[in-house]
Amino acid sequence: MTTKIERTRENLRATAVRLFAQFGYEATSVALIASTAGVSEMTFFRHFPSKESVLIDDPFDPEIGEAIARQPDMLPPFVRAVRGIRAVWSRLPDGAEEDLRTRLRIVASTPALHSALGKNSTATEAVIAEALSSGLISDRTSRVVAGAVLGALNAALLDWSMAEDESLSSAILGALDILEANHG
Amino acid sequence: MTTKIERTRENLRATAVRLFAQFGYEATSVALIASTAGVSEMTFFRHFPSKESVLIDDPFDPEIGEAIARQPDMLPPFVRAVRGIRAVWSRLPDGAEEDLRTRLRIVASTPALHSALGKNSTATEAVIAEALSSGLISDRTSRVVAGAVLGALNAALLDWSMAEDESLSSAILGALDILEANHG
DNA sequence: GGATTTATGTTAGTGACTAACATTTCGTCA
DNA sequence: TGACGAAATGTTAGTCACTAACATAAATCC
Helix, strand or coil, X not given: XXXXXXXXXXXXXXXXXXXXXXXXXXXXXXXXXXXXXXXCHHHHHHHCCCCHHHCCCCCCHHHHHHHHHHCCCCCCHHHHHHHHHXXXXXXXXXXXXXXXXXXXXXXXXXHHHHHHHHHHHHHHHHHHHHHHCCCCCCHHHXXXXXXXXXXXXXXXXXXXXXXXXXXXXXXXXXXXXXXXCCCC | CCCHHHHHXXXXXXXXXXXXXXXXXXXXXXXXXXXXXCCCHHHHHHHCCCCHHHCCCCCCHHHHHHHHHHCCCCCCHHHHHHXXXXXXXXXXXXCHHHHHHHHHHXXXXXXXXXXXXXXXXXXXHHHHHHHHCCCCCCHHHHHHHHHHHHHHHHHHHHHHHXXXXXXXXXXXXXXXXXXXXXXX
């Protein structure tokens, strides 16, 4: 059974996304989201650390790290990172795709949120860099490769969100292929 | 002769950076910066659009675009982007290097600012993507490559800021080489 | 030196977010 | 079923970044 806390959170999330889509992200205050959802403003912040986090949350960090760490050590770091991400992102839970597209469209159309995407990436970037690190390459190389791969992934996600009838996996795979080309 | 507006701006900038280094970015309010600099809070925002912008400003966008556009069309987009950025970033005005390092160190040590780095990149990313676009590659490819290159550049800059005795150009060139490797 | 810009100040406000404390709602067990 | 302890929510008051409107001071031009 869904707990109350889960229900309240989902209620807030759905309400927020609906209002964002209708009035725009910046024009939608947290106070409005809360009152529309029938809770107080404080309750919103008990369930989400920030207004941004309703749209931007990426629970895949641990999986990505493991998937990258699983790639053979002798492959170039670029290839390891790309294949790890590909392994995680090419199979999303059903229904998550439309939801992700809705959220990313709001992000893409709100300049103030572009940076938020990057903020989220910071943690992921660290995870990737860590997973890449080995005796064979420098920390600098790990971090630069992680930054490049994440930058490419984010660009592809935003671009995909604006496309009409493309599957997420084909967009991701296509973008990662661009990176991997001539590296493997 | 330096105009008054330039003097006030530089005064605010120097004061802010000094306070950031001393007390930390988040612990330093704009009100404190302004009063320490001997002006009102409003004046601060007349000279800087945001608190972040004191540390993060990248006036190179037009140059980067031109430098990339100058690269031969038949080169792979990765190589064009990397060489364009290399051309611009490998020659910085004297003294700018120490200043940049100071600012980036504050950014690197302040999680809240990591996203700001990405925000700044959004504009640069668009410039790079535009400069890359040609009849030979898709818009998607341009954007993905731009994202990758910018992600790598930002990672390298942050990493460099924490290093002790490394020149900026060698860090940049090294990072770009990682990207260009096997692409040219 | 007076008039006109130009830079700055003041005041008041919005919106995201936090802290401290009060209150309700809920599951649990007698 | 009803009291009890805990979890979820509410209230209030505050901080800080940032904006708008209007007022004043200071630099520049004639």
